[in-house]
Amino acid sequence: MDQSIFAEICLHQLKMSGVKEGEKLIVLTQGQERLDYADAFMSAGQRLGASMYHMRLPTPLPTSGWNVGVTGLAAMPDAVEALKACDMLIDCIFLLFSPEQMAIQAAGTRILTAVEPPELLARMLPTKEIREKVEIAAGLLDRAKVMRITSPHGTDVTYRLNTYPTIAEYACTDEPGRWDHWPSGFVFTGGDDDGVDGRIVVAPGDILLPQNIYVREPISYTIEKGWITDIRGGLDAELVKSYMAAFDDHRGNGMSHVGWGMNPNAKWHNLVAGAFPGGMGMEPRSFYGNVMFSTGPNNELGGPNDTACHLDIPMRGCSLFLDDEPIVVDGDIVVQEIQMHRN
Numbered sequence: 001m002d003q004s005i006f007a008e009i010c011l012h013q014l015k016m017s018g019v020k021e022g023e024k025l026i027v028l029t030q031g032q033e034r035l036d037y038a039d040a041f042m043s044a045g046q047r048l049g050a051s052m053y054h055m056r057l058p059t060p061l062p063t064s065g066w067n068v069g070v071t072g073l074a075a076m077p078d079a080v081e082a083l084k085a086c087d088m089l090i091d092c093i094f095l096l097f098s099p100e101q102m103a104i105q106a107a108g109t110r111i112l113t114a115v116e117p118p119e120l121l122a123r124m125l126p127t128k129e130i131r132e133k134v135e136i137a138a139g140l141l142d143r144a145k146v147m148r149i150t151s152p153h154g155t156d157v158t159y160r161l162n163t164y165p166t167i168a169e170y171a172c173t174d175e176p177g178r179w180d181h182w183p184s185g186f187v188f189t190g191g192d193d194d195g196v197d198g199r200i201v202v203a204p205g206d207i208l209l210p211q212n213i214y215v216r217e218p219i220s221y222t223i224e225k226g227w228i229t230d231i232r233g234g235l236d237a238e239l240v241k242s243y244m245a246a247f248d249d250h251r252g253n254g255m256s257h258v259g260w261g262m263n264p265n266a267k268w269h270n271l272v273a274g275a276f277p278g279g280m281g282m283e284p285r286s287f288y289g290n291v292m293f294s295t296g297p298n299n300e301l302g303g304p305n306d307t308a309c310h311l312d313i314p315m316r317g318c319s320l321f322l323d324d325e326p327i328v329v330d331g332d333i334v335v336q337e338i339q340m341h342r343n
Ligand code: FE
Pocket: 257, 294, 310, 311, 312
């Protein structure tokens, strides 16, 4: 993307994130990655009168797979202190799930993650309407005591919701200590540690992240008292089981966040290889009317499970009920106050 256009979309983002003259912002990158993001954000921030600098970490040593929550900041407490002292951190590394991110937020720094390809950032700019509707949806979820998800493929699972907060993601952040991810557009919470029971059948066309593949054959999960006790199916189930086994951590069988997608600009079909190389799947996490469950850690929500074994699985065509009230029916949002026009 042309650098001046990239700076324009970053300017829109920083305005939506309430950046004001005199605020201190830091853009965090590592190695050779996303240096153009740092330039674009710094030029946008300067135009708003913010004081900005770029913190660049060395390239991490190679690891296998997605080691959720492991970051290069862990070895650099002085750098973490600098990030705690700024108003807003633009995270172009992906600090989510790390103890460093939690400490930085707790110090009052707001954090925006921006790691997706510039073309996707441009296509999924934050809007006031999405923020408004996502916040209303978060209120509905926050008040609920029980979530039930069903599907024509055999999903019937219940999450009891008495423990964890609700998180709203609408792709910008203007409140101290609040984190968001650009792009996004969904809400989620987590079930009680022993409060998820039933069956989830991941159907053909549903998406496995971080594998970034569309499922071809159903995967059937059995869940008892908050833990996966059985996964069965064909090749896709074998892939999931093999991936999870590689972490050698039984806590990968825990139940992580659960919620639904609300962004009409996000398209289910856009995971297709080659459309946007390098993306981590924020578009499929956000598509309107998807129901996403996930497995593994719940420390992002304040829970005790901090395993690095994490899958996010957005599903089509599900129905989701909060305290027996339908919110999503057959993959479409049915509550008028949170509906958006699908273009
Ligand atoms: Fe996740």
